[in-house]
Amino acid sequence: MTDATIPAPKPASPRRQGSFDHIVYVLKDNPVTMLAFAMFAVLIFAAVLGPALAPYDPLATDAAIALQPPSAAHWFGTDNLGRDVFSRTIVATRLDLLISVAAVAISFVVGSALGAAAGYWGGWLDVALSRVLDTIMAFPLFVLAMGIVAALGNTIENIVYATAIINVPFYARLVRAEVNIRREAGFALAARLAGNSDIRVLALHIFPNALPPMMVQVSLNLGWAILNAAGLSFIGLGVRPPTAEWGIMVAEGANFIVSGEWWLAIFPGLCLMFAVFTFNLLGDGLRDMVDPRRRT
Amino acid sequence: MRLAQAIPVVLGVVLVSFLLTRALPGDPAAYFAGDAATPESIAATRAKLGLDKSMPEQFLRYCGDLLRGDLGQSLSTGQPVLDELTRRLPASLELTLTALLISCGIAVPLGVLAATRPGSWVDHLCRVLVTAGVSLPTFFTGVVLIYVFYYLTGWAPSPLGRLDFIYIEPPTVTGFLLIDAALDGDGETWAAALRQLILPALTLALFTMAPIARMTRAAMLSALSSDFIRTARAAGLTSRKVLFAYAFRNALLPVVTTLGMVFSFTLGANVLVEKVFAWPGIGSFAVEALVASDYAAVQGFVLCMALLFVALNLVIDMAYSLIDPRIGFDSK
Numbered sequence: 001m002t003d004a005t006i007p008a009p010k011p012a013s014p015r016r017q018g019s020f021d022h023i024v025y026v027l028k029d030n031p032v033t034m035l036a037f038a039m040f041a042v043l044i045f046a047a048v049l050g051p052a053l054a055p056y057d058p059l060a061t062d063a064a065i066a067l068q069p070p071s072a073a074h075w076f077g078t079d080n081l082g083r084d085v086f087s088r089t090i091v092a093t094r095l096d097l098l099i100s101v102a103a104v105a106i107s108f109v110v111g112s113a114l115g116a117a118a119g120y121w122g123g124w125l126d127v128a129l130s131r132v133l134d135t136i137m138a139f140p141l142f143v144l145a146m147g148i149v150a151a152l153g154n155t156i157e158n159i160v161y162a163t164a165i166i167n168v169p170f171y172a173r174l175v176r177a178e179v180n181i182r183r184e185a186g187f188a189l190a191a192r193l194a195g196n197s198d199i200r201v202l203a204l205h206i207f208p209n210a211l212p213p214m215m216v217q218v219s220l221n222l223g224w225a226i227l228n229a230a231g232l233s234f235i236g237l238g239v240r241p242p243t244a245e246w247g248i249m250v251a252e253g254a255n256f257i258v259s260g261e262w263w264l265a266i267f268p269g270l271c272l273m274f275a276v277f278t279f280n281l282l283g284d285g286l287r288d289m290v291d292p293r294r295r296t
Numbered sequence: 297m298r299l300a301q302a303i304p305v306v307l308g309v310v311l312v313s314f315l316l317t318r319a320l321p322g323d324p325a326a327y328f329a330g331d332a333a334t335p336e337s338i339a340a341t342r343a344k345l346g347l348d349k350s351m352p353e354q355f356l357r358y359c360g361d362l363l364r365g366d367l368g369q370s371l372s373t374g375q376p377v378l379d380e381l382t383r384r385l386p387a388s389l390e391l392t393l394t395a396l397l398i399s400c401g402i403a404v405p406l407g408v409l410a411a412t413r414p415g416s417w418v419d420h421l422c423r424v425l426v427t428a429g430v431s432l433p434t435f436f437t438g439v440v441l442i443y444v445f446y447y448l449t450g451w452a453p454s455p456l457g458r459l460d461f462i463y464i465e466p467p468t469v470t471g472f473l474l475i476d477a478a479l480d481g482d483g484e485t486w487a488a489a490l491r492q493l494i495l496p497a498l499t500l501a502l503f504t505m506a507p508i509a510r511m512t513r514a515a516m517l518s519a520l521s522s523d524f525i526r527t528a529r530a531a532g533l534t535s536r537k538v539l540f541a542y543a544f545r546n547a548l549l550p551v552v553t554t555l556g557m558v559f560s561f562t563l564g565a566n567v568l569v570e571k572v573f574a575w576p577g578i579g580s581f582a583v584e585a586l587v588a589s590d591y592a593a594v595q596g597f598v599l600c601m602a603l604l605f606v607a608l609n610l611v612i613d614m615a616y617s618l619i620d621p622r623i624g625f626d627s628k
Contacts, residue, residue, distance in 0.1 A: 140601050143598055257442055273436065
């Protein structure tokens with residue numbers, strides 16, 4: 001009632017203001033999501049500044065200080081070759097995040113393109129795509145990734161491709177469903193009537209509607225992609241030994257765990273967990289913002 | 297009817313595993329002929345493997361070999377891949393099934409309790425478990441469990457294989473050591489096998505608990521808030537009857553669906569857990585084969601896993617119609 005006396009604000013601003021307020025409101029209501037953003041910042045910090053933060057050269061060996069427990073000089077101890085575990089763990093952040101971000105980016109782009117085309121035009125394209133996706137999903141995904149890496153060759157790029165391929169179905173299905181329900185929506189028909197080409201309508205009018213649920217999927221997927229990549233390098237695929245990477249560090253450390261040198265495997269493992277945990281929390285938080293009903 | 301729907305999926309799986317071999321970098325003939333190959337022996341291998349034929353013909357040949365149960369020879373062991381896989385499959389299945397039993401045994405009651413008492417400590421425990429559980433890398437959990445239960449407390453035996461070498465393996469009937477030892481009446485071996493099994497099974501179970509608990513809780517919550525539950529309560533049925541006969545049965549469907557997905561993850565995680573615990577299953581076989589570039593073995597393994605998963609999805613679909621008689625496949 002009192003609102004009537006207030007001059008109407010510019011058309012664009014109330015909505016923006018509203019969604020920003022909504023985000024602040026949700027964040028206040030859910031401190032865990034705030035924590036997730038803080039943890040995410042720590043990860044990005046470590047990934048960007050990694051080598052500059054590391055107190056020692058992650059590859060420098062020194063047999064004199066091999067297998068030392070954590071101390072003031074070496075916070076996470078040293079490994080069997082005398083390398084500083086703390087430096088290696090920090091430096092590994094960049095590689096692990098790069099692998100998973102690259103993989104998720106590829107599957108996001110490929111999955112969006114395929115899913116949008118199938119959802120918009122339907123027909124044989126849709127049928128063919130569904131068949132292919134069903135076939136990919138018929139494999140236990142980690143096992144398929146192993147097979148792909150074995151077939152393409154044992155390199156880091158192929159780890160990225162394998163992880164991307166097994167993630168494509170999730171994106172393609174999501175986009176297909178989102179595009180399909182809006183194909184005949186009023187705004188899409190209006191845009192087409194106004195003379196926009198099919199591609200333009202699809203890319204600029206329909207697809208942006210799929211972005212919020214896609215962001216949730218990306219965040220949840222990133223955690224899974226890190227786990228997947230670390231798992232592959234744990235069994236000896238992709239990353240080669242002297243390179244610092246969390247999966248391979250846990251694998252190397254596992255040989256010493258039975259004799260009690262716990263710091264070799266535990267610290268990189270904890271960092272891996274921290275990263276995955278961050279992305280999962282972030283994904284759950286984003287989902288609460290985007291779609292509160294799906295909260296479980 | 298449902299069986300017929302699985303056929304295209306199986307064909308797709310076979311096609312993908314065929315394409316994976318063709319994607320091998322380099323010349324497969326030169327690779328299979330070995331290191332000391334001459335141009336003639338490579339040509340001979342090419343003809344023997346049928347690689348000089350056209351792609352569709354090669355695919356038909358491959359299908360024919362599969363139907364005869366011929367997955368090729370493993371380069372590293374010299375045995376037919378099929379024999380290797382069947383010999384090692386029981387070890388993997390014993391591990392996977394035990395893990396799933398443990399995780400269902402804990403996660404389903406936990407999810408039900410969390411749903412019936414929202415906001416209680418059980419609910420919070422459930423939430424913590426769900427969020428932490430999906431973030432746990434299986435291989436890392438395994439390493440931590442070994443450190444705590446083998447090195448620190450000494451409760452678990454050394455993490456090397458299915459049975460300590462001082463025990464004699466029971467005569468093979470099913471290949472499941474626990475069942476074989478029980479059939480043999482050998483309590484000591486049974487206990488020893490159980491001790492070896494418990495840590496790897498627990499590792500896998502921790503990993504699978506989260507999605508099951510999460511889905512049970514969500515499904516129970518939505519079932520408990522539905523109209524028929526209110527009606528049943530209003531009609532004066534005991535809370536026990538309402539909970540188990542009405543709510544739980546309706547919540548079971550999404551839980552069983554999740555089980556299918558969880559099984560897929562378990563088959564993948566199996567590979568990692570088997571490597572950590574030196575478990576002689578098909579997963580560790582595949583890892584050794586991968587390291588040795590033993591291609592036929594890896595391909596056989598991927599195919600075997602995929603077929604296992606397709607078969608399981610079939611079983612789950614059948615289970616649907618048992619749980620919910622409204623779902624019939626003939627009516628569609």
